Amino acid sequence: xxxxxxxxxxxxxxxxxxxxxxxxxxxxxxxxxxxxxxxxxxxxxxxxxxxxxxxxxxxxxxxxxxxxxxxxxxxxxxxxxxxxxxxxxxxxxxxxxxxxxxxxxxxxxxxxxxxxxxxxxxxxxxxxxxxxxxxxxxxxxxxxxxxxxxxxxxxxxxxxxxxxxxxxxxxxxxxxxxxxx
Amino acid sequence: xxxxxxxxxxxxxxxxxxxxxxxxxxxxxxxxxxxxxxxxxxxxxxxxxxxxxxxxxxxxxxxxxxxxxxxxxxxxxxxxxxxxxxxxxxxxxxxxxxxxxxxxxxxxxxxxxxxxxxxxxxxxxxxxxxxxxxxxxxxxxxxxxxxxxxxxxxxxxxxxxxxxxxxxxxxxxxxxxxxxxxxxxxxxxxxxxxxxxxxxxxxxxxxxxxxxxxxxxxxxxxxxxxxxxxxxxxxxxxxxxxxxxxxxxxxxxxxxxxxxxxxxxxxxxxxxxxxxxxxxxxxxxxxxxxxxxxxxxxxxxxxxxxxxxxxxxxxxxxxxxxxxxxxxxxxxxxxxxxxxxxxxxxxxxxx
Numbered sequence: 001x002x003x004x005x006x007x008x009x010x011x012x013x014x015x016x017x018x019x020x021x022x023x024x025x026x027x028x029x030x031x032x033x034x035x036x037x038x039x040x041x042x043x044x045x046x047x048x049x050x051x052x053x054x055x056x057x058x059x060x061x062x063x064x065x066x067x068x069x070x071x072x073x074x075x076x077x078x079x080x081x082x083x084x085x086x087x088x089x090x091x092x093x094x095x096x097x098x099x100x101x102x103x104x105x106x107x108x109x110x111x112x113x114x115x116x117x118x119x120x121x122x123x124x125x126x127x128x129x130x131x132x133x134x135x136x137x138x139x140x141x142x143x144x145x146x147x148x149x150x151x152x153x154x155x156x157x158x159x160x161x162x163x164x165x166x167x168x169x170x171x172x173x174x175x176x177x178x179x180x181x
Numbered sequence: 182x183x184x185x186x187x188x189x190x191x192x193x194x195x196x197x198x199x200x201x202x203x204x205x206x207x208x209x210x211x212x213x214x215x216x217x218x219x220x221x222x223x224x225x226x227x228x229x230x231x232x233x234x235x236x237x238x239x240x241x242x243x244x245x246x247x248x249x250x251x252x253x254x255x256x257x258x259x260x261x262x263x264x265x266x267x268x269x270x271x272x273x274x275x276x277x278x279x280x281x282x283x284x285x286x287x288x289x290x291x292x293x294x295x296x297x298x299x300x301x302x303x304x305x306x307x308x309x310x311x312x313x314x315x316x317x318x319x320x321x322x323x324x325x326x327x328x329x330x331x332x333x334x335x336x337x338x339x340x341x342x343x344x345x346x347x348x349x350x351x352x353x354x355x356x357x358x359x360x361x362x363x364x365x366x367x368x369x370x371x372x373x374x375x376x377x378x379x380x381x382x383x384x385x386x387x388x389x390x391x392x393x394x395x396x397x398x399x400x401x402x403x404x405x406x407x408x409x410x411x412x413x414x415x416x417x418x419x420x421x422x423x424x425x426x427x428x429x430x431x432x433x434x435x436x437x438x439x440x441x442x443x444x445x446x447x448x449x450x451x452x453x454x455x456x457x458x459x460x461x462x463x464x465x466x467x468x469x470x471x472x473x474x475x476x477x478x479x480x481x482x483x484x485x486x487x488x489x490x491x492x493x494x495x496x497x498x499x500x501x502x503x504x505x506x507x508x509x510x511x512x513x514x515x516x517x518x519x520x521x522x523x524x525x526x527x528x529x530x531x532x
Contacts, residue, residue: 043188046191046192046195047187047188047191047195050191050192050195050196050199051191051195051196051198051199052199053196053199054195054196054197054198054199054200054202054203055199055200055202055203057199057200057203058200058203058204058206058207059203059206127188131187131188134187134191134195134489135489137199138198138199138202138489141199141202141203141206142202142206
């Protein structure tokens with residue numbers, strides 16, 4: 001095959017990596033996109049939720065408004081699910097002979113990268129929104145005029161996840177496997 | 182890891198931190214204090230307090246109120262808050278919360294031993310003890326004749342046992358030795374607490390180091406001023422100072438040789454935070470020193486609430502409540518004795 005001929009001078013690591021099937025990379029990418037996004041969402045929800053529960057004992061009025069923080073964290077998990085569904089529609093079977101063709105490798109790597117982008121962007125976004133949500137609940141309990149202002153910070157924080165989703169979708173859009181000829 | 186506590190603190194401490202911040206919102210404000218200072222008698226005070234968080238604790242008290250009743254019921258609220266937090270806490274927060282009460286335990290031990298020395302009844306003394314510092318075998322303290330017995334019979338089972346190694350002697354207990362015992366125990370307790378906070382690391386260690394260092398320095402100054410003119414030798418005095426804090430070790434050297442208040446002032450003015458405290462007092466005056474120290478302490482305790490995800494908020498809340506109870510006691514006494522002009526001498530506003 002032409003790829004192994006090109007790389008016969010290279011180190012054994014690069015040869016090993018190239019021999020991994022692009023399907024493996026794609027599958028791992030899809031798993032990371034949903035798994036790590038949900039990790040970020042869950043982490044953020046528990047950080048906000050524990051502070052919200054404690055603060056709501058003295059000030060029950062904060063509960064309904066501060067559920068917005070939890071909703072922002074949840075949105076992060078939804079992004080992960082959407083991108084995972086989009087990525088898995090990009091998976092196609094190619095004939096045995098072209099599994100290691102450059103086109104296939106490119107498609108496999110594109111799906112993998114897309115999964116990592118979305119997964120980790122959502123992880124940190126979920127964390128960010130969760131920590132801010134916790135501080136928001138505690139500040140709102142003391143002084144109700146602070147809620148809207150801290151919400152603006154949370155909105156900026158949740159944009160991070162959106163950036164990850166946009167780039168991930170663009171990456172996966174050009175993941176085209178070689179045609180079955 | 183310092184700076185990343187926000188990621189994992191809320192697993193065990195998030196709920197309790199939110200609870201303690203809710204309690205902090207219920208501390209009396211300057212407006213409440215102004216209302217209380219305008220009261221004519223203790224029933225007025227009870228009426229004003231019924232609108233605050235102390236209401237449920239005072240509402241069942243019969244009408245001829247005493248100031249001690251007011252203070253007792255308000256302390257009961259602090260004890261209830263503390264017990265609620267302690268039973269919800271996991272390690273290491275539960276150990277931290279227990280450390281906060283060891284100071285009261287030491288005070289209770291000294292109270293009972295002194296009272297027994299002066300032939301008071303044990304039951305009466307037990308009623309005067311601070312509820313946060315009670316432990317099971319406290320009543321047996323009345324039996325001990327000297328410190329070795331005190332340790333062997335009672336204190337070896339309490340958390341105070343490790344603090345006793347420096348002060349076990351076979352001398353009989355008298356007033357002077359009891360004060361020295363109190364200060365030695367407190368010194369060992371502060372150092373132990375300091376080490377514990379350092380081990381916890383992160384924001385807790387940073388904020389608690391500052392608060393405990395201030396406490397250690399304040400005690401050093403008080404020990405110095407109280408032992409001017411007594412038989413306490415310089416070496417004994419130096420042994421009572423803690424081995425951490427802003428004043429350690431050079432400030433302690435200077436304080437150990439002070440013989441009057443002006444020398445203490447001269448020694449303290451080299452340290453900027455204490456120089457600003459002493460600047461509020463004119464020369465030769467020491468009555469306002471307590472109030473100046475309390476004000477500085479309250480300022481630092483309020484600053485502890487500015488950061489999230491650490492344990493020092495619990496310590497700060499307990500201390501602020503105790504300050505509030507001291508304020509209430511002073512106001513009640515002034516009102517009961519008809520000396521309202523002196524009310525502002527000793528009330529430290531928290532907000």
